Amino acid sequence: MRINLVTPFAEKDAVKALGARWDAVKKCWYIVDVADLSPFTRWIPNLDAAMDGSGGNSLLTKPKFNLPAAVNVPVKSDAGVADCGCDVLPWEDSEHTAKV
Known part of the structure; x- marks a missing residue:
């Protein structure tokens, strides 16, 4: 089979x-x-x-995955740029990636 x-x-x-x-x-x-x-x-x-x-x-059929709800956690991409899912340009800081 x-x-x-x-x-x-x-x-x-x-x-x-x-x-x-x-x-x-x-x-x-x-x-x-x-x-x-x-x-x-x-x-x-x-x-x-x-x-x-x-x-x-x-x-x-495609599998159904039980994934947790999305959480806005900054993730480093391969280019070294943090991607938090916010609608900002890559070179701008968002509320999640702003340097304190």
Whole structure:
């Protein structure tokens, strides 16, 4: 049975090392007939359907993540600029990034 994986780009090498395959048409990683799903559980969107074996198209739907509400905490970007989510230009200080 084929199971599509929801894999961030940064983790593609990890799933590939575990034996997942890339589907260039659907642009997703997948596994086929894997006896032990435990190494892949973090990337399986609907683990219950995958374990059941009768998941059908439910495995192809996007997963629903329970994420916490957004918090305005300054985050350093790769360019070293703090991004707090405020509507200010990068070179201007916001209420979250202003130097005291």
